Amino acid sequence: MHLVQILLPLNRNDGTPVSDDILRSIKDELSNRFGGWTAYNRTPAEGIWQSAMGQENDQVIMVEVMVDDLDCKWWRLFRERLEKALGQEELVVRAEIIERL
Numbered sequence: 001m002h003l004v005q006i007l008l009p010l011n012r013n014d015g016t017p018v019s020d021d022i023l024r025s026i027k028d029e030l031s032n033r034f035g036g037w038t039a040y041n042r043t044p045a046e047g048i049w050q051s052a053m054g055q056e057n058d059q060v061i062m063v064e065v066m067v068d069d070l071d072c073k074w075w076r077l078f079r080e081r082l083e084k085a086l087g088q089e090e091l092v093v094r095a096e097i098i099e100r101l
Contacts, residue, residue, distance in 0.1 A: 002070045004095045006079075007060045010044055012087035022085060023061075030065050039063045070095055 008026065011017055030037040044059035079093045 001098050001100060002067050002095045003064055003098045004067060004070070004075065004093065005062055005064045006082070007045075007047075007062055007092040008082075009086060009088060009091075010059045010061065013089065014087065016087075018086055026082065026085075027063065030063065034065045034067060037063055037065050066098070 006026075008023065009018065027037055027039065039061055040063075041061040044061055047058040047060060049056055075093055075095070079091055082093075083089070083091050
């Protein structure tokens, strides 16, 4: 089993907020495909990194899904669609092997 985590920004690269409708549609797609999801959205996480433009900041929520089989191709295409929909150069989508206890 794998745990897939998606760091979803709350703002586009230009600073405009991501609409609740877009975030809801992402969660709906995950729910329909995988049967559910968990979102950590009570307090957004803050990310800071250095780029050619200087220091950049992001506020993100984490959405995670447990999957029996990791379809890397589907997740890569999903990430690329999200990057376009959210106006991002790159999104973090990561997976780790987990064991249910």
